[in-house]
Amino acid sequence: MIDIIGVPFDLCGKRLGSRLGPAALRLAGLNQVLHDLHVEVNDMGDLDSGVESTQPGGLRNFEPLLGCLKELKARVRESLQSHSIPVVLGGDHSLPIASVAAALEVYEGDIALLWIDAHADLNTPGTSSTGNIHGMPVAALQRLESGVGGVADVQWSQLLSSVVPHQALSPERCAWYGLRDVDPLEGLRIRQTPGDLAITMHDVDRRGVVETIAWFDQWMKESGARHLWISFDVDALDPILAPGTGTAVRGGLSYRESHLVAELLRECLDARDCPYRLIGLDLVETNPLFDSNNETAKMAVEWVGSLFGKTILGGKSPQGGQ
Ligand SMILES: [Mn+2]
Numbered sequence: 333m334i335d336i337i338g339v340p341f342d343l344c345g346k347r348l349g350s351r352l353g354p355a356a357l358r359l360a361g362l363n364q365v366l367h368d369l370h371v372e373v374n375d376m377g378d379l380d381s382g383v384e385s386t387q388p389g390g391l392r393n394f395e396p397l398l399g400c401l402k403e404l405k406a407r408v409r410e411s412l413q414s415h416s417i418p419v420v421l422g423g424d425h426s427l428p429i430a431s432v433a434a435a436l437e438v439y440e441g442d443i444a445l446l447w448i449d450a451h452a453d454l455n456t457p458g459t460s461s462t463g464n465i466h467g468m469p470v471a472a473l474q475r476l477e478s479g480v481g482g483v484a485d486v487q488w489s490q491l492l493s494s495v496v497p498h499q500a501l502s503p504e505r506c507a508w509y510g511l512r513d514v515d516p517l518e519g520l521r522i523r524q525t526p527g528d529l530a531i532t533m534h535d536v537d538r539r540g541v542v543e544t545i546a547w548f549d550q551w552m553k554e555s556g557a558r559h560l561w562i563s564f565d566v567d568a569l570d571p572i573l574a575p576g577t578g579t580a581v582r583g584g585l586s587y588r589e590s591h592l593v594a595e596l597l598r599e600c601l602d603a604r605d606c607p608y609r610l611i612g613l614d615l616v617e618t619n620p621l622f623d624s625n626n627e628t629a630k631m632a633v634e635w636v637g638s639l640f641g642k643t644i645l646g647g648k649s650p651q652g653g654q
Pocket residue numbers: 425449450451565567568579617
């Protein structure tokens with residue numbers, strides 16, 4: 333069973349408009365694609381997203397974000413506790429602070445995170461050049477220090493204490509895929525963490541999807557985590573094919589590469605000896621205001637279909653351990 337949770341919240345992103353993402357993804361046929369795979373889908377509708385409000389000296393739109401994250405976390409927790417797979421439709425990429433936090437709580441820290449994105453989203457208020465919280469979720473989940481003082485520091489502490497569990501996400505349980513726009517201090521953080529896994533577009537160019545997903549599978553097995561959360565930012569895709577995002581960066585995954593990523597992840601998950609399972613998914617940063625004929629949402633929906641087992645001939649892939 334999959335629970336679809338729409339979150340039309342875009343107040344912490346670079347450009348407004350990803351609040352239209354949940355509707356665009358539904359109109360692109362998300363529920364039908366999953367239904368055709370014989371997956372039971374429970375569409376829980378959309379959460380309230382609040383209105384713009386920023387305190388002087390504070391993080392942009394912190395108050396509405398906090399309200400939204402608390403509600404999302406409760407919804408994702410319920411979904412996980414009922415053994416469904418929550419699929420969170422954003423909205424901007426600040427939302428996984430809540431969804432992954434819920435998973436950390438329910439599974440008592442036994443999760444790993446696969447962050448498929450052009451960006452590492454590992455900034456803190458102190459290192460961010462924009463102040464947009466959608467570039468800080470991985471740092472929040474790891475409970476990094478804010479690196480600033482004043483109101484913003486108080487708010488960061490409030491975010492960590494009220495959303496992120498004390499048992500934070502271990503940096504050794506974070507993997508990135510498709511990176512190509514990483515700030516210098518984010519790069520430094522990633523390089524200084526021995527156990528994390530950062531697969532960049534350079535790696536994809538050089539070694540291809542098959543080998544890099546094999547790295548990921550091996551890393552998952554060595555991490556010992558039994559639960560996998562995937563956070564998929566559509567800006568991982570090449571903007572020539574998927575222009576509908578506020579944070580487009582040229583040189584992303586092609587249509588074929590992105591599908592191969594999803595198909596191979598499904599093969600890994602379906603393998604008889606796979607020690608981990610997929611527990612949840614975010615699908616974020618779809619922004620129809622920058623799109624052309626809803627192509628980005630359609631591509632994201634097809635990608636989800638591949639992740640949940642759609643194959644060209646139907647049935648399981650021959651490599652899937654069946
Ligand atoms: Mn991104």
